[in-house]
Amino acid sequence: MSLNLNALNDEQKKAVEAVEGPVLILAGAGSGKTRTLTYRLAYLIDKKIAKPSEILAVTFTNKAAREMKSRIDELIKKDISPLWIGTFHSICARLLRIEAENLGFSRNYTIYDVDDQVRAIKKVISTLSVPQQLYSAKLIQSRLSRLKNQLLYPDDIENLDRKDGLYEYMPDIYREYQKYLQENNALDFDDLLIKPTELFDNHPEIKKKYASKFNYVFVDEYQDTNKAQYLLIKKLVEDHENICVVGDEDQSIYGWRGADLNNILNFSKDFPKAKIYKLEENYRSNKFILDAANSVVQHNQERIGKNLWTNRDDGDRIKLYASKDDLDEAKHIVEKIHDEMYTKKRSFKDIAVLYRTNAQSRVLEEALHKNAISYNIVGSIKFYDRKEIKDIIAYLKIIVNPADSISLKRIVNFPLRGIGDTTISKIEKFAEIEGIKLFDAMGRVNDIASISPAMSARVVEFHQLINKFIGLNSKLSAVELVSTLTSETGIMHHYKTEYDQYESESRVANIKELFNSIEQFCEERAKEKKDVSLTAFLEEVSLLTDVDTWNSDSNAVTLMTLHAAKGLEFKVVFITGLEMNLLPLQRNSANIRELEEERRLLYVGMTRAEENLYLSYAVTRRKYNQSQSTIPSLFLDELPQELLEFSSGTEQKGAAKKGKGRSRKKKIESYFDHHGSSQVSDDMCFKIGQPVYHATFGKGQVLGIEGSGDKAKITVHFKDEDIVKKLIKQYANLSAVEN
């Protein structure tokens, strides 16, 4: 039986059948994008146009990859395990695993997460003359990541015309950091995307190997690709141009991590032969919801534009609620969840509550918990970010890759074995002089004169313990190894005894959960006859997205950020915090691009809803533990009043009641204006590098500005006393000095 395309509409069918050459599918929200992509893949294989091994498919989450794979499986009932499908990060990790040696890494390299990166940066800047009290390792990490996302190298930064003090140090930090990572046989998240391109540039034969292997390349959510991802794909397909990308410029929400909208806007310039298909029929949302979402996103300038329509009924109006404060907002949501359940027979899993920042989840969680509404929270406190899990993972990383000194330092004194910072520093110094790895230096600790024999004995014992596990790794299954490890290192004992009963139980339960997930991983991979090594498990764990760990089958209300909601759908959606400076959220360098991205974020949220959409804002909201009054979001003014049903939990009268409070124009002005650093005509405007004068501290130079307006925190280095102070602009009585 051959594949039946009757389940598709005409445009979808055309997009499926156009197999050769570059294809751009512009797929509006809810237009059956995933379905089309799935059929296209199935079609290629079913018609024997391509073997599974010749196809590369990039999805946005691992969950999406899994689901797509099982859908294809259902459609054509063929073995598709040779198909490469996954996120950019996991596909790159897989490729680099194979080719690591050509890059000066070994196959068992470790993937560093943000936490590891920060530790590595701390180590690196401690050897450089970077003023550490000015530039935190965290700040440097985010700058470095941004540079890498833009595919900039240390040499490029040296040529950059930047006056920001940190950029003076960035090239050195960058070089040293990469060197340190290589010594640790580790790659960070950004390296995963960059290194394949580097590899292809330096080894044309390797590029050729993959370019000719992958005859057909698919990229989902193309609007969220960054420069590194774009170039990688471009290199892979430049010969055959069999590339199919799917995306929606209105759902581009990752500009802040380097995603470049131009990748999709310029697709037909990059590939002049491109065929373009527009999927404009929305099957997901009722008409009122779709109309409202459309009218919001129409305010954006930077878009191709499309006419998303639906055959569905009008449905209910969108409910807008003005709450007294964030607690009232949460209470209101609880009430409406009950309404939905009793009047519309919804179950918990039909419902999602979305917000702009993770911090907003706390109040919501408490309200749901108090009212016995079960919920799942996506993101926020990630399972694999918990201390007990991270520690065990660090042990596993060391076992797999003993060069990984970041992980080594994390666990060398956990559980406590009396090996402190001083001893570690001595061993590190020794390792550096001898030019050996930290772990190997531990084996030779007896050669270090300044370490006492008693201390040496402890270090040697630790070294032997790890060596023993390294030996066991090839003999035991992953689960056996982890269970031996947790008992022999004393981790299990530590968590059973060192905490109160409640905490102890939950930590031990988490560790057991880790055992389960390792077992599950091995079983699943064994079924597909794939690698079940510890390395493979660690890779999977490192590259999990928030949504990947979400159990969408369990009957619970889902709480997540608007970002995490991309690609999902729910019968009922609540979007909270529609306030200025929350949605849209403002940054120091507010510009039109960022405002439009915030608008798209709301659009993404609204289009998740199938039947009922609730919007809310709070007149006052607690922030930094302080209650602040808010201004309703300017996006609310962009919603057609006739589609709304307004209610209020506050006494406020007049314009505020309609969710307005002040004119849209004023709000837009305030969005851009709010920030001291972007003001022009203000003589109290400080720039980085600006010389200033203070009555008590004397002359100084501005090193950084945080926040905005009168409340901006200004970091100043006062030359005379050589001290660095953080001052609040409002009170500081600082004056700018002309150059």
Place this chain on the structure above:
DNA sequence: CAGCTGTATCTTTTT
């Protein structure tokens, strides 16, 4: 070296 205590910073979104 370990454990305690006070303080700074955090809250944008994520692989």
Place this chain on the structure above:
DNA sequence: GATACAGCTG
């Protein structure tokens, strides 16, 4: 309102 870190004490 938590958490990570620095700095101090035993």
